[in-house]
Amino acid sequence: MSERIVVTGVGVVAPNGLGAGDFWAATLAADSGIRRLTRFDPSSYPTQVGGEVLGFAPAQHVPGRLVPQTDRVTQFALAATDWALEDAGIAVTDLNEYEIGVITANGCGGFEFGQHELQKLWSEGPHRVSAYQSFAWFYAVNTGQLSIRHGAKGHSSVMVAEQAGGLDALACARRHLRKGSVRIAITGGMDAPLCPWGLTAQIPNGRLSTSHDPRRAFLPFDRDANGYVPGEGGAILLLEEREAALARGAPRIYGEIAGYTASFDPAQGTGRPPALARAIRGALDDAGVEPAEVDVVIADASGLPALDEVEAEAIRQVFGPRAVAVSIPKTMTGRLYSGGGPLDVVSALMMIKEGVVPAAANVSDVPDQYEIDVVREQARQLPIRTVLIVARGHGGFNSALVVKAV
Incomplete structure (x- = not known):
């Protein structure tokens, strides 16, 4: 079995585009999906902007019987998986069901579904609570629903490590493909925490931006940085072994998942340094x-x-001061939790394909002491064959993944 695991299909649900093509076109144009929240009135919340997915009609993308059974996050995952399978030219009915694995990441569960059922519990009584609440709220629900939908009976699991979890899921899929326990891996991450309950759950972490101006709310590495903007969505990718993909005549091979390492930061007060640089080197x-x-x-x-300072220092330690282009596509989506890493991997694959690094939206004043080369103001053309993606999860999770041209 070859060690080379490649991406043959992608499906994207993002605040600035449905489908990989629309997402990437918006990203290159610095067309941000961060805006004042519209799905509920955010006036009483300290954070009133987010990376909200607009124009997603579940009935257009999800079988009718599943719509009332699933949270928005699962509807995103079902749609993105269909797009990824189509992109990869894979008909799951032609495969052995035990050769298809599903490994997804989720950090928030089905917040909105759970909120609605709690509202019914208190206002209408327990007899009105949906039986689907028993699983629609759960972190593993996307893996379960995708497995059922596509008859996948190979290895299936879920990673929960906030934003780092999306890269962890891709790495887990790579591991099982290398072992030969699955032939096709449906993998990636999705989250959808933009509802009153979901937003309330994020407030105690103290990390949300309180700026109400969508253009100034999320400014990573900028002198005016004041927190992050929450978003929803993510990406699903189809992974398979390179020789198998070539043998079946895969329509395209986007790139190779070439390297990965995770680390965990020590507890505060121990005096030990952050572990992000170790993950990058690994x-x-x-x-x-x-x-x-x-x-x-x-x-x-x-x-x-x-x-931001910790991340800038890790990049300097590994690559040297201003020695590598630093890209921040999520300035146009907000932080998507488990969906953020896989969506960044899609961006990396598109960078490799087109030889262009998109400019970060709204970031204009990077402090000199960071000594990193943030691509801003305008996109940068350059030959691209290798991209490193970094993801950190609340609580100390670090993951780093390398994508290479094939």
Whole structure:
């Protein structure tokens, strides 16, 4: 079995585009999906803007019987998976059901579904609560629903590590493909926490931006950074072994998932340094790549000065001061939790394909002491063969993943 695991299909649900093509066109045009929230009145909340997905009609993308059974996050995952399978030219009915695995990441569960059922419980009584509440709220629901929908009976699991979890899911899929336990892996991450209950659950972390101006609310690595903007959506990718993809005549191979490492930050007060640089070096070593060979780093970009400084220092430690282009596509989506890493991987694959690094939206004043080369103001054309994606999860999770041209 070859060690080379490649991406053959992608499906995207993002605040600035439905489908990979629309998302990437908007990203190159610096067309942001961050706006004042519209799905409920946010006036009483400290955060009133977010990366909201507009124009997604569940009935157009999800079988009718599943619409009342599923939360918005699962509807996103079902739609994105259909698009990824179509993109990869895969008909699951032609495959052995035990050769298809589903490994997804989720950080928030089905918040909105749960909120609605709690409202019914208190206003109408327990007899009005949907039986589907028993699983629609759960972190693993996307993996379960995708497995049922596509008859996938191979290895299936879920990763829960906030924003880092999306990269962890891709790495887990790569591991099972290398072992030969599955032939096709449906993987990636989705989250949809933009409802009153979901937003309320995020307020205690103290990291949300309180700016009500969509253009100034999320400014990672900027002198005016004041927190992050929450978003919804993510990406589903189809992974398979390279030789198998070529043998079946895959319509396209976007790139290779070449390296990955995770680390965990020590507890505050221990005096031990953050572990992000260790994850980055480990991912490069796993990919057999030297720092000088990396063309672009897609940053985690927390939007909090203290955390931005930690990430900037890790990038400097590994690559040297201003030695590599740093890209921040999520300035146009907000932080998508488990969906953020896989969506950044899609951006990396598109960068490799087209040889262009999109400019960060609204970021204009990067402090000199960060000593990193953030691509801003305008997109940058350059040959791109290797991209490092960084993701950090609340609580100390770090993940780094390397994507290479094939």
